[in-house]
Amino acid sequence: MNDEATYTAFAGQRRLASGDLAQVLQRAQKRAARDPHEVVLLFEDRTGRQIDFNPQSTAEEVVARAAPAPPRAGPGRPKLGVVSREVSLLPRHWEWLEQQPNGISAALRRLVEEASKHDPGKELARLSREATSRFMTAMAGNLAGYEEASRALFAEDKAAFEALIAGWPKDIRGYVAHLASPCFQQGSAPTKRD
DSSP states (O other), rough: OOOSEEEEEEEEEEEEEEEHHHHHHHHHHHHHOOTTOOOEEETTTOOEEEEOOOTTHHHHHHHHSSSOOOOOSSSGGGTTTTEEEOOOOOOHHHHHHSTTTTHHHHHHHHHHHHHHHOOOHHHHHHHHHHHHHHHHHHHHTTTTTHHHHHHHHHHHHHHHHHHHHHHHHHHHHHHHHHHGGGGTTTTTOOOOOO
């Protein structure tokens, strides 16, 4: 999973195309025009999110809808890309933050930077699990073993996960395996909950 956004289109249970949004959209529109009753769905590969797709839309309209919303105007430093948002913390957290040098915002930025550098493999695995889960819900929610596969995904039980998706349609199984691969990398186990 890299920084450049890529997309995948499915026509029913078959993978139609993968690549940049304009390229995938063009293939999806051609397919939808050929058979208007066939369900064609677009997914962002990094997040597993379904992209709103209307076969009559222009590529520019879909690209505009898929782009993140621009930051809203208001407090912060918009020219620097800083957007003010609300954070809810307990009183003891606010007290600790207020005692930090350079102010609350600087302390929060330092904490976020430290956490993001601490274990990038763990973060990649978490994002991969979420993307895989979103896609599975949309495309495999009615397939045999979906709930068990979902549990195996979040438990990082690769053998059980692969066994449970083995009977799924080839293209769905392949894409799910691709999205889930970072989840099963050594050293990326999620924190166990009691």
